[in-house]
Amino acid sequence: MAADSFDTAALGVALQRVAQGAEAAAAELNAADGALGDGDLGITVSRGFAEAAAAALPEDVGLALLECAKAFQRVSSSSYGTLVATGFMAAAKLAKGRSAVPADEVAALVAAARDAMMARGKGALGDKTVLDSLDRVVEGLKGAAPERMQEAAVAAARDTLVAFKGQPCRLGRARMFAEKSAALDDPGQLAFLRILESLAAGS
């Protein structure tokens, strides 16, 4: 994604990297989710990206993103899997019919994902979920030069965790553990950071 635009080939490379990174982070994410929920988040993320990375991707970037959505739907029906699938689907709609998407549209794709995920999960910004990470990443990407985008995204995802330290989760299973969840990172936000880090690390 350091180029001025990204195509299906670039998406494929990115998925490989994230699949590797997610695999490596799975135990950490399971543990984070286990402290507040059912402990399946690492499985969800690693299986989802492994499935997406293994999928044959059409040249149409929109259809390629749709394949990613389907991959997540196939392997996980946990909240995060469904949300990620929803996000990919929304981005797919925007990208449909094109064989490359300019770098300066990436923020719009992420914003579309964020909005669709908010609609799907009936969540609000500030609830301490992955939605907050997406929102900050959108802001961070706006106006960033193509070669700085990955770095900006990672920084935004990291800032999100810092910003929500001490606040309770207000959505999902973690909502039940107000006190405990305030002291801990939201597992979904943490997962998003690990995803972006593995994307950046490989490049």
Add this chain to the structure above:
Amino acid sequence: MAADSFDTAALGVALQRVAQGAEAAAAELNAADGALGDGDLGITVSRGFAEAAAAALPEDVGLALLECAKAFQRVSSSSYGTLVATGFMAAAKLAKGRSAVPADEVAALVAAARDAMMARGKGALGDKTVLDSLDRVVEGLKGAAPERMQEAAVAAARDTLVAFKGQPCRLGRARMFAEKSAALDDPGQLAFLRILESLAAGS
């Protein structure tokens, strides 16, 4: 029972003594039964004799023995309780209509109890149960002078335990634990010894 005959008053005194002795032996008997069965033998014996000792006894020795049978039936439906009730009932039949029973008839009463209990429980001599104790006590009592009868009975009950050391129980719950039961005293035989000991101790 050191006299030449026994009446309801003597029976009442005997029941008091055995009730006390059974109470004292309850924990030991529960434990012995617990090793091979359901651990309720001490409760059965102590509750049964307490109930019998508390009963108002008619002068007719037969009817007095019948009250003992009913007392056991009221408070316990475990095997031993039912068998003891059966034994009292059989003795009651023999003693009915009399206000005193000569000492030299005691062996016959015990024999009647033994036979009724064999019929009720479909047990045989040699199965390592209370039946064997009764059988040896009958033999021990035969021809014993009135003042030696308690001693003879205790000795016979004690001999029974010795004689069956190493043999497996072949009736009741303990039957399921052939090996273990061979190494242990039959709880019902042990209970019978404690009953006779408390009878003798008080006199």
Add this chain to the structure above:
Amino acid sequence: MKKILNAPSAYVDEMLEGFTAAHPEYYRQPEPRVIARAGGATAGKVGIVTGGGSGHLPIFTGYVGPGFLDACAIGDVFASPSAEQMASAIRQADGGAGVLRLYGNYGGDVMNFDMAGEMVDMENDIATTTVLLADDVVSAPKAEAAKRRGVAGMVYAFKIAGAAAETKADLAEVTRVAQKAADACRSIGMALSPCVVPQAGKPTFTLGEDEMEMGMGIHGEPGIWRDKLKPADAITDEMVDRLVDDLPLERGARVSVLVNSLGATPLEELYIMYRRVKARFDGMGVSIVMPLVGRYATSMEMTGATLTMIALDDELERHLRAPAACAYWQVA
């Protein structure tokens, strides 16, 4: 193994109070520890009574109802009811055509039921017969089959004898059918963890964290072997093998089977077992009629399962399929 109760000594009586309050359309407690059909005995019908210790619901008293039993005497947890209570149950069941005593082969129960029979014979002129359930193949070798204890096979005997009695057959005939059903049943159990008898307050037995015992009885009576927990299919295979060893079946035979939880083992796991049971009988060319999967004969919160099979002929199958109703099993 934690229990919801008030005083342990009130466990059975409070249970029965709730039981009759919840199901007044089926059950009535005319006197303490005796449950009878809500509608009372049926004139001219052979009555069927059972009885035994508490802690096995729906066994025993749950199977009182039209097409099943007429009355039941209820003991303390895992303990026999008294002969007097059994005699009361017999009187409640009496519709003038005699009463069948149909219950599990446990020493205390047998002595008390025999005594009860003598009582009602003397006092009430009620003719009684006895059929003992002795379906647990592990509890004695085949040569001493009469010494075997009765477990979940009772459920089939209750259903079939109950249906025979509903036809207004006489006491000898109902007894014959009940004995035939009892003879056609074979059961085996396995346990994974114990239960707690309220008045004892401690587990009935102990098993290691990943151990199981094959053949264990419903009160924790010893089984055949104790070893590491095996996969469901291996457990089920051994159970099926032991049953058909004891009662060989020909191709084309019909059976019913009951995969029964002792309490804690969930339905999910019974279905995993039934899947294998079905495959095994399919493989033998034996067809399964009206399979039962669930909690039909329990040991409170014990973990484990029992497998019962009953070999059917036309007569037994007809009675098995006849209408019957209680709070736990309805056949329309």
Add this chain to the structure above:
Amino acid sequence: MKKILNAPSAYVDEMLEGFTAAHPEYYRQPEPRVIARAGGATAGKVGIVTGGGSGHLPIFTGYVGPGFLDACAIGDVFASPSAEQMASAIRQADGGAGVLRLYGNYGGDVMNFDMAGEMVDMENDIATTTVLLADDVVSAPKAEAAKRRGVAGMVYAFKIAGAAAETKADLAEVTRVAQKAADACRSIGMALSPCVVPQAGKPTFTLGEDEMEMGMGIHGEPGIWRDKLKPADAITDEMVDRLVDDLPLERGARVSVLVNSLGATPLEELYIMYRRVKARFDGMGVSIVMPLVGRYATSMEMTGATLTMIALDDELERHLRAPAACAYWQVA
């Protein structure tokens, strides 16, 4: 907490195989993880689908049957089914009159069922509505009642909505009745010991040897307090109090109540609780209609119980009493 299974990953699929093999008169598995009525959808009738994680039998899929539900999507233990499986279940339930999605308010399930609704709307032109069960009074304060999770109250909603659909009422009307039933339900649970999710292989939570947790959810979600185990009457009193606090009842009101075991807690103890429930409602001048006592919504081998109450009017009572049949609950 020991389990009878083969591979943990096969737990749900093997369970469903056994489930349909045992009850072919009720259930059919037209595709993996989707259970439909043996007889298929009823033309002209509103279909009702549900879905959710495994491990709660008879919930969810057990309540497919005449007078109850039409189809169900089944997830892994304690996990949502996929949107695709839910869409299949909706298609199986569709008799041309639209489909009601009736299920518990859990985040993952809601997202997937919403997605499934969009799918069948786009692909199959099936009109759908949603009613969420949110009966657990402990899971959110009354002001945020829409955030509450759904527990055993589902059983009443399935029964009542199912009866409404059987009358061939239209989708809006069935939805109205279902929502009314859902709104009339209140539940509370208490747990004594956890269960083991097969793929996780370890207990869902831990509680001290003589501790209980009041208000705990069916997956071990936290409750109101954790303390020494109390007597049955004290536990029951607190449960009743919390329910009628949340939904006050007048003298002369009618309710049905469900005293439900989470799995290991035996029937005996549910009856001890029901005895107290009955006394409490008697004391309030509230009558109990068709009480349910048993295992209607479980968490595998968890120890504990839930109490559900549904306030009835003539309409809800009529639907509650209407004929219905599944392998676990028959109303004639």
